[in-house]
Amino acid sequence: MKQSVVKIVAVIMLAGVFSCAHAQSPTYIQSLDKQNHWVDSVFSKLNRKHKVSQLFFIRAHTNKGQAYADSVAKVIKCQQPGGLVFFQGGPMRQAMLTNQYQKLAQIPLLVAMDGEWGLGMRLDSVISYPYQMALGAIRDNTLITEMGRQVAYDFKRLGMQMNFAPVMDVNNNPNNPVINYRSFGDDKYNVAQKAIAYMQGMQQGGLLTTAKHFPGHGDTNVDSHFDLPQLNFTRTRLDTLEEYPFKQAIAAGISGIMVAHMNIPALDTTQHLPSTLSRPIVTNLLQDTLGFKGLVVSDALEMKGVTKYFPAGEADLRAFIAGNDILELSENSALAIKKIKKAVRKGVVLEAELDAKVKKVLAAKYWAGLNHYQPADTTHLIADLNRTQSKTLVQQLSNAAITVLRGDTLLQYLDPTKATALVSIGVETPTVYQQELARYFTAGRMFQVSKGASANQMSALLTNLKSYEQIIIGIHDTRLRPQSQLDYTAGLKQFIARLAAYPNTVVSLFANPYTLDTLPGIEQSGALLVGYQKDEGMQRAAVGVITKQFKATGKLPVHIGLTRSL
Known part of the structure; x- marks a missing residue:
């Protein structure tokens, strides 16, 4: 009885959070046109150094030990930055550390994180929602908006006010090493619609959002964490393709946009200059031409794509002069603050421009509720971040994403009483996929084929499987980040092709959809499903389709060469 009461109270509290958030008005963008006495009062007390400091957001972790945590605390105390960006760690540790850091700040810190698929992108012991590539397959965008609301609740529950999401890059390069599965796909219209649905849910929940990576990082073959990519496209191409989702997001009222580190000669001919x-x-394109009035956030200024050519605080100064409002993850914030102060003092940049940036940051803090700052409550924190409502939504999203590329007829005629081989490839122990299928296929037997299976083992299994009337296969990418190529041997890929050619085979791919083009012969299977990633929710969704619990409605969000032969 006590547990039921707690659940009811939790649901009421959650509903209250969302109803208040829905009623929140004006939006952050709209709020910029209104006089704000809190912003004016705080701003009037700042000297030039502290004005500049408000533009800096510094790195924080909760998995690097006490010495690291103390070093961040020292920077906060000495420099009084505008915000923090949390990375890897745990939710309880982060909540407690955030509360400690906020005590050191004269102006409450704006706390951010990259949460493209929720807190699970960075933290342990929390829920992960599907990657954006999987969300790109969903037809019902209201599910994605609801995901945004849930993510907003999680962030605010943990004492954060800003998410560096959604990704609005159109991933039209299958071999993109840095965006790829983080994108909603290769269709600019679908990317815009899905990203805006996600953004709207988060903003309705009172969370500041950040579309990234302007003007579009989807067609690169270089990871800007390690070097400077170059976009050699015409102005017309960039305007009509890469920039399209960002323009739609601006029209929809997105609160922030993150600028990528890319050299783009069509927009700026300066050699080696990151965007x-x-x-x-x-300034000229994003703010003046496209009319964006919200927060302009630099991508991390510690990345090699920018520090390679602009080290020692020079990147921060140039990012400031370029028009960024938030300077994220400086390589040396103390030195950078000095350089920007000097540039303002010498008139390289007008003080009015600095003032305008600072007021935008302070306005964001006000909109996010930091004018009435409250520490994160650690009571029942882990339970709140793993609530049933969110787990149910993860499964709903997975069910809506699962995609059937071929074999509707075979799926209808699978017989649960026939001898059925349940095969999972790329794993060493039984999978959720197999275990759930075994409940339905009562004459089923499970087989696992590891990545290291020998040629003799695979040959023997192929012989064994010929005796089964139905073969249901799962192809699993067990890596945390699903890349365009599976880490399978050539022999294992050949095994998949030979097995797919057997009669009455059903194949479910729990991997990046681009891997379909690296598995020649898989198109011979009687039925082919795409589950996009390794997660249990996707495995259960595939089982739901195979066992006729529901029909798949997902649509492949990227173009795959293999589909032309299906």
Whole structure:
């Protein structure tokens, strides 16, 4: 009885959070046009150094030990930055550390995180929602909006006010090493619609959002964490394709946009200059031409794509001059603050421009409720972040994403009483996929084929499987990040092709959909489903389709060469 009461109270509290958030008005963008006495009062007390400091967001972790945590605390105390960006760690540790850090700040810190698929992108012991590539397959965008609301609740529950999401890059390069599965797909219209649905849910929940990576990082073959990519496209191509989702997001009222580190000659001919540091791109294009009035956030200024050519605080200064409002993850914030102060003092940048940026940051803090700052409550924190409502939504999203590329007829005629081989490839122990199928296929037997299976083992299994009337296969990418190529041997890929050619085979791919083009012969299977990632929710969704619990409605969000032969 006591547990039921707690659940009821939790649901009421959650509903209250969302109803208040829904009623929140104006939006952050709308709020910028109104006089704000709190912003004016705080701003009037700042000297030039502290004005500049408000633009800096510094790195924080909760998995690096006490010495690291103390070093961050020292920076907060000495520099009084505008915000924090949390990375890997745990939710309880982060909540407690956030509360400690906020005590050191004269102005409450704006706390952010990259949460493209929720808190699970960075933290342990919390829920992960599907990757954006999987969400791109969903037809019902209201599910994605609801996901945004749930993510907003999680962030605020943990003492955060800003999510560096959604990704609005159109991933039209299957071999993109840095965006790829983080994108909603390769269709600019679908990307825009899905990203805006996600953004709207988060903003309705009172969370600041950040579309990234402007003007579009989807067609690169270089990871800007390690080097500077170059986009050699025409102005027309960029305007009509890469920039399209960002323009739609601006019209929809997104609160922030993150600028990528890319060299784009069509927009700025300066050699080796990242877009983040380009005034023609950040100010002239994004703010003046496209009319974006919200927070302009630099991508991490510690990344090699920018520090390779602009080290020692130079990147921060140039990013400031270019027009960025938030300077994220400086390589040396103390030195950078000095350089920007000097540039303002010497008139390289007008003080009015600095003031405008600072007021935008303070306005974001006000909109997010930091004018009435409250510490994160650690009571029942882990339970709240793993609530049934969110787990149910994860399964709903997975069910809506699962995609059947071929074999509707075979799926209808699978017989649960026939001898059925339940095969999972790329794993060493039984999978959720197999275990759930075994409940339905009562004459089923499970087989696992590891990544290291020998040629003799695979040959023997192929012989054994010929005696089964139905073969249901799962192909699993067990890596945390699903890339365009499976880490399978050539022999294992050949095994998949030979097995797919057997009669009455059903194949479910729990991997990046681009891997379909690296598995020649898989198109011979009687039925082919795409589950996008390794997660249990996707495995259960595939089982739901195979066992006729529901029909798949997902649509492949990227173009795959293999589909032309299906």
